[in-house]
Amino acid sequence: MSSKLEEIPGGTCAPKGFRCGAVSCGIKNPDSDRLDLALIYSKYPTVGAAVFTQNEVSAAPVQLSSSYIKTTEPQAIVANSGNANACTGLPGMDHARRMAVGISKGLGIKQRAVQVCSTGIIGVPLPIERIENKIPDLIEVLEKDGDSAAEAIMTSDTKPKSCSVKLTVNGESIRIGAIAKGAGMINPHMATMLCFVTTDAAVSKAEIVAATQEAVNASFNRISVDGDMSTNDSVIVMANGRAGNKPITRGGKGSEEFREALTYVMLKLAKKIVADGERVTKLVEVQVRGASSELDAQRIARAVSNSKLVKCSWNGNDPNWGRVIHAVGYSGARVKEQLVDIFFGGVAATRRGMATDTPLQDLVDVVKEREFTVGIDLNIGKGCYNMYTSDLSPEYVQFNREEYALNRQKR
Amino acid sequence: MSSKLEEIPGGTCAPKGFRCGAVSCGIKNPDSDRLDLALIYSKYPTVGAAVFTQNEVSAAPVQLSSSYIKTTEPQAIVANSGNANACTGLPGMDHARRMAVGISKGLGIKQRAVQVCSTGIIGVPLPIERIENKIPDLIEVLEKDGDSAAEAIMTSDTKPKSCSVKLTVNGESIRIGAIAKGAGMINPHMATMLCFVTTDAAVSKAEIVAATQEAVNASFNRISVDGDMSTNDSVIVMANGRAGNKPITRGGKGSEEFREALTYVMLKLAKKIVADGERVTKLVEVQVRGASSELDAQRIARAVSNSKLVKCSWNGNDPNWGRVIHAVGYSGARVKEQLVDIFFGGVAATRRGMATDTPLQDLVDVVKEREFTVGIDLNIGKGCYNMYTSDLSPEYVQFNREEYALNRQKR
Numbered sequence: 001m002s003s004k005l006e007e008i009p010g011g012t013c014a015p016k017g018f019r020c021g022a023v024s025c026g027i028k029n030p031d032s033d034r035l036d037l038a039l040i041y042s043k044y045p046t047v048g049a050a051v052f053t054q055n056e057v058s059a060a061p062v063q064l065s066s067s068y069i070k071t072t073e074p075q076a077i078v079a080n081s082g083n084a085n086a087c088t089g090l091p092g093m094d095h096a097r098r099m100a101v102g103i104s105k106g107l108g109i110k111q112r113a114v115q116v117c118s119t120g121i122i123g124v125p126l127p128i129e130r131i132e133n134k135i136p137d138l139i140e141v142l143e144k145d146g147d148s149a150a151e152a153i154m155t156s157d158t159k160p161k162s163c164s165v166k167l168t169v170n171g172e173s174i175r176i177g178a179i180a181k182g183a184g185m186i187n188p189h190m191a192t193m194l195c196f197v198t199t200d201a202a203v204s205k206a207e208i209v210a211a212t213q214e215a216v217n218a219s220f221n222r223i224s225v226d227g228d229m230s231t232n233d234s235v236i237v238m239a240n241g242r243a244g245n246k247p248i249t250r251g252g253k254g255s256e257e258f259r260e261a262l263t264y265v266m267l268k269l270a271k272k273i274v275a276d277g278e279r280v281t282k283l284v285e286v287q288v289r290g291a292s293s294e295l296d297a298q299r300i301a302r303a304v305s306n307s308k309l310v311k312c313s314w315n316g317n318d319p320n321w322g323r324v325i326h327a328v329g330y331s332g333a334r335v336k337e338q339l340v341d342i343f344f345g346g347v348a349a350t351r352r353g354m355a356t357d358t359p360l361q362d363l364v365d366v367v368k369e370r371e372f373t374v375g376i377d378l379n380i381g382k383g384c385y386n387m388y389t390s391d392l393s394p395e396y397v398q399f400n401r402e403e404y405a406l407n408r409q410k411r
Numbered sequence: 412m413s414s415k416l417e418e419i420p421g422g423t424c425a426p427k428g429f430r431c432g433a434v435s436c437g438i439k440n441p442d443s444d445r446l447d448l449a450l451i452y453s454k455y456p457t458v459g460a461a462v463f464t465q466n467e468v469s470a471a472p473v474q475l476s477s478s479y480i481k482t483t484e485p486q487a488i489v490a491n492s493g494n495a496n497a498c499t500g501l502p503g504m505d506h507a508r509r510m511a512v513g514i515s516k517g518l519g520i521k522q523r524a525v526q527v528c529s530t531g532i533i534g535v536p537l538p539i540e541r542i543e544n545k546i547p548d549l550i551e552v553l554e555k556d557g558d559s560a561a562e563a564i565m566t567s568d569t570k571p572k573s574c575s576v577k578l579t580v581n582g583e584s585i586r587i588g589a590i591a592k593g594a595g596m597i598n599p600h601m602a603t604m605l606c607f608v609t610t611d612a613a614v615s616k617a618e619i620v621a622a623t624q625e626a627v628n629a630s631f632n633r634i635s636v637d638g639d640m641s642t643n644d645s646v647i648v649m650a651n652g653r654a655g656n657k658p659i660t661r662g663g664k665g666s667e668e669f670r671e672a673l674t675y676v677m678l679k680l681a682k683k684i685v686a687d688g689e690r691v692t693k694l695v696e697v698q699v700r701g702a703s704s705e706l707d708a709q710r711i712a713r714a715v716s717n718s719k720l721v722k723c724s725w726n727g728n729d730p731n732w733g734r735v736i737h738a739v740g741y742s743g744a745r746v747k748e749q750l751v752d753i754f755f756g757g758v759a760a761t762r763r764g765m766a767t768d769t770p771l772q773d774l775v776d777v778v779k780e781r782e783f784t785v786g787i788d789l790n791i792g793k794g795c796y797n798m799y800t801s802d803l804s805p806e807y808v809q810f811n812r813e814e815y816a817l818n819r820q821k822r
Contacts, residue, residue, distance in 0.1 A: 057740030057748045057764075087736060089749065089765045122733040123766045231737055308719065308803075309811055316812030322533040325498060326642055329468030337468045338500065353468075354500045355534045392719075394805035394812070400720055401727030401805070 004167045005261055011147045011162035012040045014177035015200035017242035019043070021141035022152035025134040027082035027120070027127055035152035037131060039138050040077045040196055041107060046238040047205045048074040049212035050115065051220075053233035059086035060096040061116040062232060068100070072112035074238055077196050078103045078138075079117035079153050080131060081181070084192060086122040086231040095128040102135040115236050119181065119192040120155055122231065150179035153194055157181050158276055163268040167261050169254040172245035174201040178265045182273030192232035193220060195269055201258060202241035206250040211259045212237045219266035222387045223274050224305040235266070274388050275371075279395035282314050283388065285373045291383035296333035300376060301387040303331035311392035319363030321349040328376060336380055343375035415578045416672055422558045422573035425588035426611035427653035428455045432552035433563035436545040438493035438531070438538055446563035448542060450549050451488045451607055452518060457649040458616045459485040460623035461526065462631075464644035470497035471507040472527040473643060479511070483523035485649055488607050489514045489549075490528035490564050491542060492592070495603060497533040497642040506539040513546040526647050530566055530592065530603040533642065561590040564605055568592050568687055574679040578672050580665040583656035585612040589676045593684030603643035604631060606680055612669060613652035617661040622670045623648045630677035633798045634685050635716040646677070685799050686782075690806035693725050694799065696784045702794035707744035711787060712798040714742035722803035730774030732760040739787060747791055754786035 013020045020040050024033040050069050052062050068074070078099055085092050100114040118126065141148075150160035164177040180195040203211070216235050241247070248254045275283045286304050291297035304310055307327040313320035321342045328335055342350035345366035347358055366372050424431045431451050435444040461480050463473050479485070489510055496503050511525040529537065552559075561571035575588040591606040614622070627646050652658070659665045686694045697715050702708035715721055718738040724731035732753045739746055753761035756777035758769055777783050 055737065055740040056742075056744075056746040057736055057751075087733065087748070087761075087764055087766070089763070122737075123761075231740060308808075312808050312811035315808065318812065322498065325468055326466065326533075329466040329642060331467075333467075335467040337498070340468075350498075350534075352500070353498055355498070392808055394808040397719075397723050397726065397803055397805040397808055400723035401729065 004257070005165050005264060006167065008164050008166050008175070010145065010164045010177055011150050011179045012177045012196055012198040013145055014164035015175040015198045015240070015242070017042055017044045017200055017240045018177070018198045019142040019144055020146065020149040021138055021143060022148035023134050023138045023141060025130045027080055027130060035148055036081045037134055037138055038079045038149035038152035039103065039142060040149060040198065041142055042075050042198070042238055042240045044240045044242055046073050046075055046240045047203060047208050048236065048238045049209040050234065050236045051212060051216045053231060055231050057087070057231050059084050059118060059232045060088060060092035061085055061118045062234060064093065064096040064100065065115045065117065065234065068112040069115065072110055074115045074236065075109045075113040076103055076107055077115045077117065077236055079119070079194060079196070081153050081155050082120040083118060083124060083126050084120045084122045084232050085118040085126040088123065088125055091125060095126040098128050099131060102132050106135050106139040117194055117232070117234050119153065119194055119232050153179065153181045155181065156278055161269055161272045161276070163265045165261055165265055167257060169201060169248060169257050170246040172243050174243040174245055175199065176201070176261055176265050178269055180269040180273060182276065193273060194233070195220065195235045195266065197235070197237040197262070197265065199237070199239045200242040201239055202243065202245050202247040203239040203258065204247055204249040207248050207255060208237060208239050210250055211262050214259055215263040215266045218263045219270040223270045224302070224387060224389045271388055274390050277390045279393045279399050280390040281370070281393055282391040283371045284314060284390065285386055285388055287373055287375045287386045288378070289384040290378040290380060292334045292378070292381035293383040294385055295383070297383040297385035299331040299333040300328050300378070301385045303327040304374065304376065305387045305389035308392055311390065314367060315391035315393045317364055317368040319344045319349055319367045321355070324374065324376065325350065325353070334380065335378060339379040341377040341379060345372045346375065415668070416576050416675060417578065419575050419577050419586070421556065421575045421588055422561050422590045423451045423588045423607055423609040424556055425575035426586040426609045426651070428611055428651045429453050429588070429609045430553040430555055431557065431560040432549055432554060433559035434545050434549045434552060436491070436541045438491055438541060446559055447492045448545055448549055449490045449560035449563035450514065450553060451560060451609065452553055453486050453609070453649055453651045455651045455653060457484050457486055457651045458614060458619050459647065459649045460620040461645065461647045462623060462627045464642060466642050468498070468642050470495050470529060470643045471499060471503035472496055472529045473645060475504065475507040475511065476526045476528065476645065479523040480526065483521055485526045485647065486520045486524040487514055487518055488526045488528065488647055490530070490605060490607070492564050492566050493531040494529060494535060494537050495531045495533045495643050496529040496537040499534065499536055502536060506537040509539050510542060513543050517546050517550040528605055528643070528645050530564065530605055530643050564590065564592045566592065567689055570687060572680055572683045572687070574676045576672055576676055578668060580612060580659060580668050581657040583654050585654040585656055586610065587612070587672055587676050589680055591680040591684060593687065604684060605644070606631065606646045606677065608646070608648040608673070608676065610648070610650045611653040612650055613654065613656050613658040614650040614669065615658055615660045618659050618666060619648060619650050621661055622673050625670055626674040626677045629674045630681040634681045635713070635798060635800045682799055685801050688801045690804045690810050691801040692781070692804055693802040694782045695725060695801065696797055696799055698784055698786045698797045699789070700795040701789040701791060703745045703789070703792035704794040705796055706794070708794040708796035710742040710744040711739050712796045714738040715785065715787065716798045716800035719803055722801065725778060726802035726804045728775055728779040730755045730760055730778045732766070735785065735787065736761065736764070745791065746789060750790040752788040752790065756783045757786065
């Protein structure tokens with residue numbers, strides 16, 4: 001973290017020239033006034049970048065938004081929660097388009113400058129009229145402050161998630177603001193990972209695209225709660241240049257600081273998503289080093305982070321290195337068992353593939369914390385990779401076996 | 412299933428010329444007389460084949476047995492439960508070898524003709540003296556009947572698993588007998604999948620090797636409880652030719668019937684392993700067809716079978732096709748969402764990527780059964796693959812988060 005980087009309040013409204021707002025249109029629950037429609041808007045032209053789910057089955061808004069951003073810089077993001085508009089066929093595409101049309105008319109911007117997102121239940125037609133009816137109100141409530149957008153995109157999240165920073169780049173103070181939601185995490189039925197980032201920095205198109213991909217790779221691509229990948233995952237970044245800095249170009253002056261700050265914001269939100277995962281009690285960083293390549297290190301980090309048995313053991317405060325070394329073994333990476341070291345919070349549980357004589361209680365003391373690291377050193381190369389994951393609790397299963405009944409009742 | 416194939420009792424003792432036995436040597440629990448050491452022996456020379464875990468971290472007995480069978484036909488299998496002799500370094504190799512030496516001396520056969528297996532807790536030195544002290548008793552109790560070996564290899568299995576058949580091949584009645592254990596399934600800390608098969612059929616070496624691999628591919632390689640792969644998984648087959656049939660050769664007369672019977676026995680045991688998985692309440696067959704290749708079909712079957720969210724939904728009697736199609740989407744296979752059909756027990760939940768108007772209760776009626784199928788048709792090719800999997804219950808997590816305490820107490 002740069003010494004110049006400072007956290008500030010404000011979410012996506014923190015940078016200059018952005019306005020945000022949210023209303024309730026009764027998608028989450030027709031009988032309540034819970035916020036479920038959010039809008040983020042730059043009064044000024046932007047350059048933008050987006051990263052969408054790699055799932056072959058992607059929701060209508062993902063298909064629409066990824067198509068729009070290829071030709072047109074985004075100037076607004078509209079997002080509803082409560083319904084993912086996924087597996088909804090041609091009517092779903094029409095509904096996503098109508099969201100863009102409504103916002104475009106209301107704001108007087110191009111239709112293709114509107115990025116559309118949805119999160120929530122899948123396979124159910126989006127109640128588009130309820131959204132269209134509320135778009136005038138939504139535009140009316142746009143303001144410079146407030147965190148209502150962060151609240152409006154929540155599904156099973158227990159709290160809104162935002163992170164904003166300011167820092168000096170190329171002699172000017174710039175701001176980056178972001179909101180995110182996760183919770184069911186990559187839970188097809190009720191959730192999705194969404195992250196919307198605004199910045200008033202002046203950034204070249206090439207730089208914003210590269211910086212966004214780099215920051216996503218270092219943050220959202222390194223988290224795992226349940227190992228499932230949603231149809232709706234979207235990260236969208238808009239930069240409007242209102243800070244007046246000399247534009248940051250790819251590899252140019254200020255690029256390093258800007259990327260560091262963008263990564264900082266996304267990583268902070270990524271960790272918040274894991275920590276607020278459904279019925280999660282632990283945030284665990286899996287640090288792999290000494291692998292024969294970075295790809296091998298990543299394979300190991302993913303295998304350990306997704307192992308049901310490893311995650312169950314953490315839930316039980318169990319420094320179970322046996323389960324860890326087994327996941328290492330089946331990861332597909334090159335492994336020499338007799339060289340593997342495993343650490344909990346820096347304390348060696350395994351050296352050269354065998355148990356150390358570290359007192360068990362020392363390891364338990366690490367694993368019973370809410371946050372800890374698991375270090376794995378393959379001792380065969382220089383490849384390293386880290387991931388953030390959670391435990392697996394009986395309550396997670398309970399929640400996810402009961403969710404169905406809850407959802408169906410809502411229709 | 413061939414009309415000539417008939418199930419019979421007897422486990423690995425069912426075929427002619429085999430003897431089995433088991434004793435307690437206090438590895439599972441020093442204070443109880445639970446059986447934990449099993450021996451299977453052919454008085455006559457055999458041809459054999461074995462398939463071992465693909466985990467890069469493999470237990471000492473796996474390393475030893477796979478080395479032995481490369482040069483020497485197996486004539487005996489010795490297996491202990493309660494300790495996996497995994498992650499035990501050079502002393503572990505020495506202990507595995509001492510098990511082979513003890514049996515070899517007691518039976519008067521070559522050391523390398525002894526296949527050694529262990530299953531149970533990992534990372535803890537094997538109490539080899541307790542085993543060596545009981546080897547004379549073990550050889551003493553060898554008998555033609557009895558299922559004690561199936562009981563002795565159990566770990567968290569709730570019941571012993573065996574399956575034996577007789578059929579006529581090349582004019583002679585032959586028998587195949589088998590025992591297996593699973594339970595923690597591919598649970599690194601307490602379990603492993605083991606399967607020992609005996610047959611009195613006369614079979615060529617090439618045929619027994621090919622038939623074994625084919626049967627494993629169609630059975631144990633198609634099951635998933637928790638998606639973790641053990642260090643100790645082993646399938647060992649011995650054929651001693653005592654049935655007096657004209658030898659079955661690769662692609663020769665009788666080969667088809669023999670392979671069908673061997674696959675039948677292994678598949679039966681594989682399903683028993685899933686159904687008896689830790690805290691499992693459902694046995695689900697995932698049938699994928701219409702994929703662009705068999706490999707793609709397999710990717711989809713594995714993604715669906717291993718998805719925590721899909722498995723949670725089954726536990727809650729939820730015909731949640733949304734979670735299924737999402738797992739299909741992230742499987743890595745080629746998918747056209749607008750062509751995907753999904754069925755529960757043959758009843759269409761999804762057609763062309765969208766919900767059907769099948770009454771929900773009809774689908775719930777399928778999923779609330781203890782056994783059902785989930786069909787997935789990609790409608791883009793001819794690739795098909797099926798797998799057997801289970802639900803994921805809160806009790807599974809509870810069991811696996813508490814197991815640690817249980818294990819440590821046992822040391």
